[in-house]
Amino acid sequence: MADNIVIIKDLIKKYSDFVAVDGINLEIQAGELFGLLGPNGAGKTTTISIISCLLKPASGDVFVGGYSVKKYPTKAKVLMGVVPQDIALYPTLTALENLNFWGRMYGLSGALLKERVEEALELAGLIERTKERVQNYSGGMKRRLNIAIGILHHPKVLLMDEPTVGIDPQSRNHILETVKRLNRAGTAIIYTSHYMEEVEILCDKVGIIDHGKIIAMGTADELKKLIGDEHAIIVQAENVDDDVIDALNQLRYVDCVNYHEDEIEVLSKHGGRVLSKVVSVLNQADVHINSIDIKEPNLEAVFLHLTGKSLRD
Ligand SMILES: Nc1ncnc2c1ncn2[C@@H]1O[C@H](COP(=O)(O)OP(=O)(O)OP(=O)(O)O)[C@@H](O)[C@H]1O
Ligand SMILES: [Mg+2]
Structure with missing residues (x-):
């Protein structure tokens, strides 16, 4: 051309x-x-x-x-x-x-x-x-x-x-x-x-x-x-137990919940809508929240999705 x-x-x-x-x-x-x-x-x-x-x-x-x-x-x-x-x-x-x-x-x-x-x-x-x-x-x-x-x-x-x-x-x-x-x-x-x-x-x-x-x-x-419109809500929190993770998993629009070393990761295609529900579940369970962050889909996530590894080693 x-x-x-x-x-x-x-x-x-x-x-x-x-x-x-x-x-x-x-x-x-x-x-x-x-x-x-x-x-x-x-x-x-x-x-x-x-x-x-x-x-x-x-x-x-x-x-x-x-x-x-x-x-x-x-x-x-x-x-x-x-x-x-x-x-x-x-x-x-x-x-x-x-x-x-x-x-x-x-x-x-x-x-x-x-x-x-x-x-x-x-x-x-x-x-x-x-x-x-x-x-x-x-x-x-x-x-x-x-x-x-x-x-x-x-x-x-x-x-x-x-x-x-x-x-x-x-x-x-x-x-x-x-x-x-x-x-x-x-x-x-x-x-x-x-x-x-x-x-x-x-x-x-x-x-x-x-x-x-x-x-x-x-x-x-x-x-x-390519990875959908998936947002990640990242919560740094203390006093998290299995019941809390279960409750988060059962929320509408939540696709997946990961928990590792005081960090909860909630994946959802409706990040904004889910955020307030996540907070209220955590409040009801007396979980102490240190920080909350929403990550938009980015190219790093695309690379991770396609190759299973991070762009930066
Ligand atoms: N002259 C060379 N002889 C042998 N292997 C080479 C040579 N130059 C590059 N390679 C290998 O070819 C591959 C591609 O290298 P290249 O330099 O193109 O990568 P790059 O994407 O530019 O990496 P970087 O981000 O580190 O600059 C690498 O595995 C590298 O080790
Ligand atoms: Mg190079």
Whole structure:
């Protein structure tokens, strides 16, 4: 389809006998913000590396703007910006020197290079520290500079591999805002993460990846429908006995009650309606309530439901 900026077709990648990417098919539309959500070792970086022509697939292909990365890597690369998981900067150069270097690699020069470098520095929030050596930067600033480098040539699609891992909250917020800004300006973004909150907030569409396979795909809302509209009411309480748990189990709209170490978990598709009934059962039984929380269905729960394990180990 003409409006797909990236098409991944039957992609397989092996490291010796180990299959790291196991038959991935994906279509990312122009201007879309696509999230690739998966735990450590799921195959996110391997997939990104194949799209960005750093690795060759065992079989299958990726088309960027219609160009096969196997046949026309140079043409495909021009359309992409990459923000790698491992930071790729010259530590002894300043931010400005790094940007000028990479800008020239992209074929920019003269007034256009200057304009693009300034634009990227502004977007990355680094205007005040441009003349400092990158080795003195914090992890978050290095990451932001990497993003600045990735967008110098105005790519149609930006590949961002876990851009917020291991950085301070301020840089993290700045990066999330930058991602939104770039996307609003029309850049398609493939954003990998194992933070479901980020993916849920940012992305139009999410692919959940595990063991090299896409195990579910859709909008966050569509994915959450896979587990139904199940809310969890979590009560921290003392003096809980079997009768109390039985009484909770018998409440209308309650699907399941779990009890473990002073924590009661009540699952229901009608969280709001059930909450007051849960509280009154507990009050009548003289249970001492320390805290109550309602958890909406989220992507973590979807992942747990599909794989039986948590996104974060
Ligand atoms: N060069 C390599 N040689 C052998 N195995 C590799 C190599 N690179 C990655 N792998 C393995 O391939 C699998 C996928 O790795 P990949 O880096 O793509 O995962 P990821 O989803 O990016 O994980 P993370 O969240 O930790 O970054 C892992 O099991 C990893 O150990
Ligand atoms: Mg990775």
